[in-house]
Amino acid sequence: MARFSDEVVNRIKNEVSLVRLVENWGLPLKKHGKDYIGHCPFHDDKTPSFVISPESNLWHCLGACGEGGSVIDWVMKTQGVSFRHALELLRNDHLPLAADTPVKN
Numbered sequence: 652m653a654r655f656s657d658e659v660v661n662r663i664k665n666e667v668s669l670v671r672l673v674e675n676w677g678l679p680l681k682k683h684g685k686d687y688i689g690h691c692p693f694h695d696d697k698t699p700s701f702v703i704s705p706e707s708n709l710w711h712c713l714g715a716c717g718e719g720g721s722v723i724d725w726v727m728k729t730q731g732v733s734f735r736h737a738l739e740l741l742r743n744d745h746l747p748l749a750a751d752t753p754v755k756n
């Protein structure tokens with residue numbers, strides 16, 4: 652099984668567009684200032700309380716469930732997979748070469 656270095660984990664968190672990932676999953680988003688908002692898929696959301704910050708590439712829910720996190724947490728929650736499995740899915744779909752990329756600081 653593939654191992655993921657911190658470098659790869661960080662690249663996935665930073666380089667995979669959360670906005671695109673969420674929209675492709677089927678959640679419509681609206682631009683709101685410098686953030687994007689939509690209806691949280693994890694609770695019965697009457698007002699759009701799901702917020703994505705493209706700057707930090709993080710999401711969080713301001714409503715009932717209070718969930719949040721990175722692209723990895725999004726995939727874990729929407730697909731019901733483990734942390735490692737979410738990393739594999741994201742790497743295969745978005746960063747096919749990440750595992751072979753030398754660490755650069």
Ligand SMILES: [Zn+2]
Pocket residue numbers: 691692693694696712713714715716717718
């Ligand atoms: Zn929620």
